[in-house]
Amino acid sequence: MMTEKRLATFLRREGYKITPQRRAILKAVAGAHDHLTPAALYERVQQAQPHIGLVTIYRTIQILEALGLICEMHAERTSRSYLLKRASEHHHHIICSSCGTVADVTHCGLDSLQQQLAKETGFEIDGHLLEFFGYCRHCQRLKSE
Amino acid sequence: MMTEKRLATFLRREGYKITPQRRAILKAVAGAHDHLTPAALYERVQQAQPHIGLVTIYRTIQILEALGLICEMHAERTSRSYLLKRASEHHHHIICSSCGTVADVTHCGLDSLQQQLAKETGFEIDGHLLEFFGYCRHCQRLKSE
């Protein structure tokens, strides 16, 4: 698991300073099970840091993404969403179209396809985005009622 | 190939009126090889329809997407992008991170994975988004120079 401390260590190693604001953000990110929009993160962090600016959230997210610690998702189209990456594990998501619950896909088996495509198209492929959409158990029940 | 006429016929069948503005948009969409943002589409359509409003672009895009004639991509993060769908073909994209060129992936072989995941997670999965990122032949050359 990625804890607040590990994230902080990671940032420090990269030369970033650990401010109380950042600590609060890291804690919220580490503790979140679902995906987070900048606005949602803002709300949560405000409990610990009432005077934090939304800008700081955006900035920290940018850093975390650049370091590969969180990844962007496309669950909601009005705003970006982010999710904590388990250390270096390559993985994807299944997103409930109704409630937003996220389940993990730990392996995707796309490496071979990716290699084949690189040959076919001449592209140098260095990554992919894979997301499944559907309805979680709970929302399936609601639909059928 | 999807031509302007076919798209128009499709819209008409669904009860939408074919206005000169829409005709111009359909033509631009059908003629575009790469992906289009609403703003880019706006520019192109203005040659034929100088007084068209950006809003009309947005509205028409919404209709086309609802009918499944175009699909949303995530090439650029600042704005949405769309690409014409070849009729009912399930396919994905490889996007060049440098110039935005798009290559098609005509089959993905994810159906079996999707079924397996549905079992594992209890989700009712009804679709997925798959995009590859990398560098096209041209931009690879530029990078190495």
Added chain:
DNA sequence: ATATAAATGATAATTATTATCAATTATAAT
């Protein structure tokens, strides 16, 4: 304890998207 560069937050600016509404127009019915 202090110097320094990085980080913060207030504010404003930018950009994308959506809502409202009166005027216009494609279409079907005559």
Added chain:
DNA sequence: ATTATAATTGATAATAATTATCATTTATAT
């Protein structure tokens, strides 16, 4: 060909997300 009707358009404004600017504060290495 005319006309009635509902859909469409575009001007305008509103909303929402994101980024830029800059003076002030602060974490960190020394």
